[in-house]
Amino acid sequence: MEPEKKVEKIKPIIGQQIGWGLVGSKYNIKPYFLPEGATYVHKVRVREKIDVFGVGTDVIQMQGIFVVQVGHPIKANKEEKLGWTNALINVEFRSLELYGESSLFGTVRVRLNDKHPSIGRVGPGTKGSRAGACRIDVFPVVELPDLGMTLNTQDTPMRLASKVIQIPPVGDVARSEASRMLSDEHDQSVGELISADIEVGELIHAHPLGTMSEDPRFDREFNVKTFGI
Numbered sequence: 001m002e003p004e005k006k007v008e009k010i011k012p013i014i015g016q017q018i019g020w021g022l023v024g025s026k027y028n029i030k031p032y033f034l035p036e037g038a039t040y041v042h043k044v045r046v047r048e049k050i051d052v053f054g055v056g057t058d059v060i061q062m063q064g065i066f067v068v069q070v071g072h073p074i075k076a077n078k079e080e081k082l083g084w085t086n087a088l089i090n091v092e093f094r095s096l097e098l099y100g101e102s103s104l105f106g107t108v109r110v111r112l113n114d115k116h117p118s119i120g121r122v123g124p125g126t127k128g129s130r131a132g133a134c135r136i137d138v139f140p141v142v143e144l145p146d147l148g149m150t151l152n153t154q155d156t157p158m159r160l161a162s163k164v165i166q167i168p169p170v171g172d173v174a175r176s177e178a179s180r181m182l183s184d185e186h187d188q189s190v191g192e193l194i195s196a197d198i199e200v201g202e203l204i205h206a207h208p209l210g211t212m213s214e215d216p217r218f219d220r221e222f223n224v225k226t227f228g229i
Helices: 216-221
Strands: 038-052 056-070 087-102 106-112 118-123 132-138 140-144 149-152 158-164 173-176 180-183 189-208
Touching: 038 087, 038 106, 038 140, 056 106, 087 132, 140 189, 149 180, 149 189, 158 189
Parallel strands: none
Antiparallel strands: 038 056, 038 189, 056 087, 087 106, 087 118, 106 140, 118 132, 132 158, 140 149, 158 173, 173 189, 180 189
16 A cells, blocks of 8 residues: 655745745734724835836835834724624824836935825725725825936825735735926926836834824825715
């Protein structure tokens, strides 16, 4: 009688192991679980399509770091029990540092505009889906040092939208909903940020939040109607 052969178990691949940062992470990241609020530091990969008038259009691949503060979850529908599908979670981008190279523009760096807060919310998604809906209004600054240009979207944010199944959102891919004009330091429109895709990668650090007071900015910009409640 031949000895029984051992069958090697096949490990599932969850996205891109390096980019998604789920494999080998020291943090216990659970899908559809509501953690307490925290500040997270992530690696991030970004692809932006930028048009600079008179120079041309290019798609730039960038990498970097971003810091995001995720608030304590609150009920979306006050009549129901707090849970993954009945939660509103305030989100604020605290820092973003991206770097890439363009054959047209040379060095490209992106950071947040400190004149405007970049805030958003995670809320209930489409009826019947467990994936949460995330909407974040981001005010980017695009630096093109080789062209001597520093560009921004002035008072108009670029809204990013994504579907979220876990917090922190490792593996989340957020996409811009619309393009935004880019202005120089003289408030002249000199280009356009056509699109942006942001892939949240490895979680580098997490720091829990203490007690937080209510912040009216989130209800004003992202009330329950934003999520169809």
